[in-house]
Amino acid sequence: MDSDKSYMKQDCPEKNECLKKLQAILDGEATPEQRTDFLEHHLEECLPCYKNYHLEVAIRQLLKAKCCQEAPQDLIESIKSKCTEKLSS
Known part of the structure; x- marks a missing residue:
């Protein structure tokens, strides 16, 4: 993928729902x-979700x-809760 992400949405109006989807995907x-809809479609157009996905994978x-x-x-639930709070603010 091109490193220039300027074409992507800079804000996600459904960030809380997307975070739940992301966690469900990574939790299997x-x-x-x-999985296909989020990873192959949504992440291609939404910069905040793209960043959250890569951050969550790295963590x-x-x-x-x-x-x-x-x-x-x-501990897992505490970390998820804190990430959700941080990303929602």
Whole structure:
């Protein structure tokens, strides 16, 4: 993909819903249709969601690389909650 993202929407009117979709996709809970629609269509036109996707992937990869065991579920939920709060503001 071209590194110039100026053609993309600079704001997402559905950012809370998109964040939920993103988390469902990365958690493996989205349907193939939801995954395709979001990753191949929405991310191509929405810069905030594009950035959130890559940030979320990087965080998850970092956690997997640094943690030798699975993170406690309450920690995962706390991190998700804080990310949601931050992205919603």
